Amino acid sequence: MSTQPKRVLVLGGTAYLSRTIARTAVERGHRVTVAARGTSGEPPEGVEFVKIDRSSPEGVEALRGREFDAVFDVARIPAHVGPVLDVLAEGAGYWSFISSISVYAKNDVVSDEVHEPTAPDSTDPSGKVYGVSKVACENLVRERLGDRALVTRPGLIVGPGDTSDRLGYWPLRFSEGGEILAPGAKDRPVQWIDVQDYANWLLDAADAKLTGTFDAIGDHVGMGAFLDGIAEALLEEGVIDELPRLTWVSQELLLEQKVAPWTGHESLGFWVVSPDYDGHGCRPAGPAVAAGLRLSSLQETVKRWWRANAASPMLRAGLSRVREGEVLAAWHGTEPDPELARYDRERAFRVPPATASPA
Numbered sequence: 001m002s003t004q005p006k007r008v009l010v011l012g013g014t015a016y017l018s019r020t021i022a023r024t025a026v027e028r029g030h031r032v033t034v035a036a037r038g039t040s041g042e043p044p045e046g047v048e049f050v051k052i053d054r055s056s057p058e059g060v061e062a063l064r065g066r067e068f069d070a071v072f073d074v075a076r077i078p079a080h081v082g083p084v085l086d087v088l089a090e091g092a093g094y095w096s097f098i099s100s101i102s103v104y105a106k107n108d109v110v111s112d113e114v115h116e117p118t119a120p121d122s123t124d125p126s127g128k129v130y131g132v133s134k135v136a137c138e139n140l141v142r143e144r145l146g147d148r149a150l151v152t153r154p155g156l157i158v159g160p161g162d163t164s165d166r167l168g169y170w171p172l173r174f175s176e177g178g179e180i181l182a183p184g185a186k187d188r189p190v191q192w193i194d195v196q197d198y199a200n201w202l203l204d205a206a207d208a209k210l211t212g213t214f215d216a217i218g219d220h221v222g223m224g225a226f227l228d229g230i231a232e233a234l235l236e237e238g239v240i241d242e243l244p245r246l247t248w249v250s251q252e253l254l255l256e257q258k259v260a261p262w263t264g265h266e267s268l269g270f271w272v273v274s275p276d277y278d279g280h281g282c283r284p285a286g287p288a289v290a291a292g293l294r295l296s297s298l299q300e301t302v303k304r305w306w307r308a309n310a311a312s313p314m315l316r317a318g319l320s321r322v323r324e325g326e327v328l329a330a331w332h333g334t335e336p337d338p339e340l341a342r343y344d345r346e347r348a349f350r351v352p353p354a355t356a357s358p359a
């Protein structure tokens with residue numbers, strides 16, 4: 001595999017995955033340009049920053065005529081994709097588009113059928129059209145780049161820099177101890193991709209000029225094994241000194257108690273509803289692994305998250321202690337502990353009132 005320095009462009013690069021790609025590319029010795037508005041965060045050290053605003057075609061003119069060996073893009077809005085292709089496609093050796101498993105039309109079974117795309121000039125940023133918008137973005141990239149394009153479809157991305165905190169709730173909650181609500185069923189499959197594993201693979205794939213379309217996801221495990229793996233990592237890290245005391249609560253009661261699945265305010269990260277989402281945690285990891293994706297163990301991923309994020313003062317997913325206590329009390333047929341509000345006040349992290357629903 002070639003390790004020649006490349007001219008790399010990351011469209012994005014000020015947040016999470018795209019920032020991890022840019023940072024890793026710098027560490028590998030590439031000449032890295034990052035193009036964004038600069039509102040989501042700081043680009044990593046050692047990159048050239050080009051200010052663009054993709055909300056109008058004129059906003060990307062600063063990139064016209066530039067040539068890059070590899071371009072990485074994380075766009076979600078189709079109207080953001082056409083203009084960058086207009087100014088860059090000709091001078092781009094390779095184009096890596098980051099899509100999502102939300103392109104798939106079905107969640108109840110594992111199927112490769114994708115949604116009908118929305119219009120290629122759609123400007124709708126809402127979460128409701130996320131999947132159909134990503135399909136339209138993918139198509140635009142394939143139409144213009146053809147056999148120079150790689151499209152990868154990640155599932156839940158976890159690791160340092162994640163602001164959705166779907167993973168992060170669990171280690172933080174385990175670190176508090178006490179009786180901990182776990183969402184049944186134990187064998188419900190869950191899967192994820194570590195943000196650093198993903199960035200490494202995308203850069204390796206650019207070196208190897210890998211093209212085509214792949215899911216970007218790790219092997220699935222049951223929710224029980226997932227929570228056990230998190231506990232093991234925290235034991236090894238010295239964060240906890242005994243196994244967490246989990247109480248497995250049925251889906252029926254969680255829904256009755258209006259616990260939100262998956263993400264956002266008063267939710268349980270990684271928990272999805274059966275049977276509607278029975279296919280959701282089971283995308284095949286094999287093709288990506290055969291194409292070079294190397295997967296960290298869950299323990300490694302959790303330790304990296306813990307070292308980078310444990311001091312975070314805010315969690316965007318997870319249950320407050322009051323809500324958790326109410327649900328546990330309903331499960332046991334008892335009254336909630338009146339002291340729980342105090343735990344929330346004294347918590348090192350907070351569950352914010354606003355919802356945030358990243359993909």
Ligand SMILES: NC(=O)c1ccc[n+]([C@@H]2O[C@H](COP(=O)([O-])OP(=O)(O)OC[C@H]3O[C@@H](n4cnc5c(N)ncnc54)[C@H](OP(=O)(O)O)[C@@H]3O)[C@@H](O)[C@H]2O)c1
Nearest residue numbers: 012013014016017018036037038039040053054074100157
């Ligand atoms: N998180 C998950 O679990 C998950 C799951 C499946 C798929 N995905 C996909 O994975 C990717 C994650 O990307 P990410 O981590 O880089 O996070 P992101 O929040 O999607 O970042 C978007 C990037 O684009 C830039 N941007 C947004 N609007 C812009 C505009 N109008 N003009 C110029 N730049 C703009 C932002 O920078 P500025 O705001 O500074 O301009 C930021 O750097 C996305 O493609 C997402 O759809 C994520």
